[in-house]
Amino acid sequence: MPDFEPQDPDYEARVRASFARQAAMATVGAHLLRVAPGEVEIELPFREDLTQQHGYLHAGVVTAVVDSACGYAAMSLTPPGGEVLSVEFKINLLSPAAGERFLARARVVRAGRNVTVCAGDAFALRDGREKLVATMLATMMNVR
Amino acid sequence: MPDFEPQDPDYEARVRASFARQAAMATVGAHLLRVAPGEVEIELPFREDLTQQHGYLHAGVVTAVVDSACGYAAMSLTPPGGEVLSVEFKINLLSPAAGERFLARARVVRAGRNVTVCAGDAFALRDGREKLVATMLATMMNVR
Amino acid sequence: MPDFEPQDPDYEARVRASFARQAAMATVGAHLLRVAPGEVEIELPFREDLTQQHGYLHAGVVTAVVDSACGYAAMSLTPPGGEVLSVEFKINLLSPAAGERFLARARVVRAGRNVTVCAGDAFALRDGREKLVATMLATMMNVR
């Protein structure tokens, strides 16, 4: 995996400020853990009011958090003032999202001038063990 | 587009009962409008607490609702007692999700014995006009 | 579906000239049938040397032809001199690609300044009947 050089020394503050403005992330109870150049980790505690019909976390909620992680992984590499939009993503739901909390980890696969491609995974944490429950491939557009 | 014959005469009640158990849909304020064989429509009013950093509906929330619509379109064609799991989906976000309310419309593209493929669109309604803001292609697995 | 206005009156000649330079299309025996604003149709006769292990057309060959159709549907709407690159695509393979010949039909879903999203289908023709065998959702980037 490549090492990335941030173009903006204040990338972390910029990413954290933007995340703080994503009302949807606060609504579902997600918080931003780690921000590194080209890498972001978001945590989401389980909540009953975010489940699907079998009591697992709804695939759409998992997706929302992994999408945010991908977007901020891309944004960590943009120049000062740079914004990022999700163009598209694809996610495979590998196992039921059963756990006490969930981690979305995203990393930049390729950072281009206009388009950044990211990979993201969702892990369920249960009884101290981590299990991969979903994997995403996402295309982000850099907006200036 | 094909016309589908439901295998379960009570498909609509079954779909509506399952949707009612999706806590995440209630939490975001989505409700099920139309259920027909191989077709489902879900409505989501705009809410400030579901936005991303620019004030539009979060892509993940749009996705959650279109994913649910795709899943229930598939479930409308399963035999009595049939359940459906999202294996994977891909969504293209075409325009900012700006509107007073949103409609997710899904239809079955191909209903197989094990796998059902669905297409779903999200429309934003604003000043009485409807605009396509996202389009999804989803793979659902039939579970017995 | 929207009606598109071409920005280049010579869009068809430009698309046909570019297709003629795609050596891979000649190698697999594909030819360009219809070119309209935002819509392209490509035909591929069945050939034994393009099959997978069960004797059906290889999914990758189906994909190559639908991808080309999507790219040229996008290119039909670019200004004079405009080129198009495939950023990504997703394809669902719905049925074995069994037939005497195949049609790939692509249409633009949304034409943006930088990004154009296309949908493409592959149909198998067999004994005079047409069957949908694959469906694609593709993201194209406009290059100037």
Next chain:
Amino acid sequence: MPDFEPQDPDYEARVRASFARQAAMATVGAHLLRVAPGEVEIELPFREDLTQQHGYLHAGVVTAVVDSACGYAAMSLTPPGGEVLSVEFKINLLSPAAGERFLARARVVRAGRNVTVCAGDAFALRDGREKLVATMLATMMNVR
């Protein structure tokens, strides 16, 4: 990444025999390098007759080879007699496929009873250096 136990001691011979029946792979000049439990590598030398309009390898040809690698990575884990079908895949084309030869490397992300999810990458080799040019996420169905 998980270590996989093959269910069939003769998995490699089975994979190689099936690959040898994929006429399309022979037609494009691809050959199977490495077969391990849950991992496959295919090589494709550059050929002018497989290019797109700018002289790079056609995205569809890259895709065909990565799809085959994903399918055989999945097949390496099936029981004796097991077959695999591509349900769907998504590929991001990261850079022009420029090189003297190309490597498609696929690995199983999750092996299920019915569905196996694989990740595949394509690398271009040029002047002794390897460059990632495409990345795929694929869903395979196990057929018995």
